[in-house]
Amino acid sequence: MKSLFGRILLAATLVIFILFIALWQWLQFSQDFSRNQIQQSLHRDLAEHMAHINPLLSQGITSDAALKEAFHDFMLLGPSFEIYTLDRQGKVIAYDAKEEKIKQSQIDTNIIDDFIQGANLPLLGTDPRSSSKDKIFSAARLLAPDGQQTGYLYVIIGGEDFDAWQSIVSEHQAPQFWTTAILIAIGFALVLFVLLLKLFTAPLSRLENDLRLVASQQLNAGVVLPRQYTGSSEINKLSSHINTLLEALSQQHQAINRQQEERHEFMLHLSHDLKTPLTSLQGYIDTWLLLPPHERSSDLIEVAANASQHLQQLLGQMLELEALENGQVTPNWNELHLVDLLEELQLTFAPRANSKKVMLNFVDSHNLTVRTDRQLLLRILNNLIDNAIRYTPEQGMIKIQTIRDLATNKVWLQVSDNGSGMHKHELTALKRMTQKPLAMMAKQTALPQLGVGLAIVRQLLGILQCDIEISSQPGKGTTFNIKLQVVSQS
Template structure:
């Protein structure tokens, strides 16, 4: 199931919100830590220098732990947040206030120490933590001289391990936890509020989308579906909904007008063809009678009479086709489905054209020859379909050509293919061959010998028997018309 627009936008909004909140918390925490470190280092910047100047033992170059033990003890009591180290000019730790075994480094990097001594404007500056290989800490440092000789550096870590553990416990105290909970609840409430507001804003869009889907299912017939009531001049989505309503009303009115005009056209064609049939039949009868009773008429009069009879027959055929097409399009045609033998019907239709095909030098074939297949369809309409297709093939096939009806089993259906080796249909004409009054530009023989409605009638008949016709053609190589019929029982 596809996610809705609201779901996608909500997920995107929530992801961006969580990411932004996480980055903000990380940034504020980092800024807080840097600010705290900067303030503490600036506050205790001169600590090491004062200690070095106020202790004669350090000035004398005494750095033995036992000698300095009382000094370190006193300093630790007064400032438990500090750790004291004495470092020689190469960075080696000579003595320290920590107990033996707690210091893991033997050397520290002197670059941060020298940087702080030379420039105290860019704080905080972090130095190595002798108790940990991975940590850095702020510090205070002072060089220790004996005369002009550099004895080493007094390296004071600001924020001892005791200080870190106490500060960590404070951070995890109940007050911090309560504040964190309130912060999370506040952020959650803000997120939920934003989602509710967003859902309220997008609700009209979802309503419009659902309405358009329902309209599409009814094929834009709004008589079966009431239009939505949109507030006037509320927002852009409501304005869009009102515009959609107006558009649907216009489309529906135009469709009703087109339907009415189409019905009027069909009725007119049916009435005209019906009204023309009676006088035309009377005219044709009198012309045939005149032709029989005037055997002694001169040759010129006989020729004129034959031409008149021929044109009268063509006009009758045209009116019959118009009447048939109008009747098929009226939607009042009955479908009589039954089980019958497909092979027998095909051979009966072939027999109607056998003499005409023989005179034209065209072979008629059926494959397979033994086609004892039972189908479930309307036999009368299928006969008319095959008649039109074979007659169309005869009209477009040269002397010496072949017209073949192939029957192929295809998934409990029989595929009927009427193929010829005629002149074929151009790619420009192919999309229009089932339209009324179509007649290919490469039609053989007299262009007035047919009405041009045969394929339109065939297409409509195939639709009535719940099938679909497909055509393949190539100029100079022939044409194939194919459609399927339901088998009377599973094959």
């Protein structure tokens, strides 16, 4: 049975059946115990009276042949009794039965002595006609005229004939009893099943219907189960967990949608960046081909080569960004003297800045040593300075300097310019990376409308676990402050 209803029915039927069997066994034991206690109590003095009224037994005789006739007379008056005489050690001496019916010839006299001394009933003694079964009994000591004990008179209550008649009655009554008992158990199990069905499965059915309703809706914010389940604490907890799961799924769905929108905008911006040098390259080549051979100038080829170089740079940045987003770059932590890094950057960008008539100023007044990955930090600064030169007009200034806050003992590497700056929506998009855990920064999609270079900066900052502060105003310039981990100051 795979359904919940079938399992409840099967479980209820098995439980009721097991309880019924256990109850029946307990009642049977209780009935046997009570019957034995009553019968043994009623016949407690039976053996004493028999020993008193029989002349031979009253003289303490245990082995005379005439005792068998006396035993026969006693058993005619009480067919359920079996009478034996025992010696002082408990050995069976005289009895009125065929010899092959005697299975045990030794009786435990300790139980007999307990009975004679008035122990609590019922007491079960050895049945000479059974190899394993014990029965209730009555017993009395047999005394000689001089007062010496010669043995015991031992009377089994409910002997072999009683067992035979009881077996016949049980065989006729048992089938009817068990049939009735099984029908009652099945009926009770069915009633219990209906009650359990109403108690447990009704809330589950309502929950199933509500989940179907939720499944037919779009996974937007605020999608929850439409009702509270207060009838069962378990169902109420389950519905609460489902609502929590729905909320988490809704948030993830919205995050995925936002990332898709950002990636779409980024790809549009990237396609524009790629299209510009590609169009320029194609245009100059076409112009060069249309000119007569004697009028073809090398200037057009030089411009086309520059456009090709720009295109190659963009493609390289795209591959670098893909590697960063896939987690293929890991930092190599070492100590780095900032003055050496700034000197290298000055040698790299000075020719380009001079050609554009932009002042490039590197200042390290603190002579700091930091712990970082030299190549990754160099790539960050390359991208920031490259963007600064690109958007700073002639006679503008770009400044790269170290700033130390003695009050907080924080050190920042600052890249600032007085170029075109960024608009509010661009600055908000760039700052978004500083509002999330550093562990997530390297896993997010690229920010739109900021170019591949700044997207790479964002990924590298996440890998180096660097905080960044950004400020910018359109027409006044942009400032980037990167927090560094200082090792020492020379």
